[in-house]
Amino acid sequence: MVVVDPLSKELACACVKGYGQRDYRKLAARIEKALKHRVTIEFSDDLAESLAGVSPSRHVLVIGERSLVAPGAKKAGLRCSPVCELTAIDGSATMTASVIARADDPARDLKDAAGRKVFIGLAEADDLYAAALKTLRGIGIDSAAIERRAAYSEAALDMLDSKLSPAPLAVIPSYALPLLEGCGSIKPGSMKVLGKTEPAQFITVFISENMPSEQQAKVVQSLLAVKTMLNFSN
DSSP states (O other), X not given: OEEEOTTBTTTSOOOSXXXXXXXXXXXXXXXXXXXXXXXXXXXXXXXXXXXXXXOTTSOOEEEEEHHHHHHHHHHHTOOEEEEEEOOOTTSOOEXXXXXXXXXXXXXXXXXXXXXXXXXXXXXXXXXXXXXXXXXXXXXTOOGGGEEXXXXXXXXXXXXXXXXXXXXXXXXXXXXXXXXXXXXXXXXXXXXXXXXXOOOEEOEEEEEETTSOHHXXXXXXXXXXXXXXXXXXXX
């Protein structure tokens, strides 16, 4: 099992109690019991790199952002298919990105932010990146004013530290703001959300196509039986 979920315990900050601490080790133990076969687990922020050393004969379960898992698996030569989506405690299986500004910015919502420079802290392969571009273009911000950052924390900090006038905006995953404040990366209350993008599919479970159908069925049954075992707050 390879987990690339940014809200897993091993990949997310634990600074906000009960937030972003999905316990995939419990899920691995549940699947291991159902299959009666040892299940190993790896947490990664680079799927292609993690899969590079995996034998083609190994049966693989990948859990992560749908739009990022597909290209990562293809790059690594893993043939896999989506079998189900994970939901948050509110039942949603999607995620939005937030357009944020400094707390003292005079803009009240997106329509007040036309003509600004924007730092996007999303991977270009992420469906939220495309949703962000659509949202920004809808308020009159063209591609020349958009700059991508390697991480959402970098986008937020660059926005706060910028000396530009008018002040720039940033686009980050909506789950990220509590983590940035909880970890002390930014001062609580220093930013505000002007608006959000359209939702995009978020965490999806993929199974390698070489896994026998009987085992695939057992894995899916185990996944569908999980309700409160994992902390899927976002």
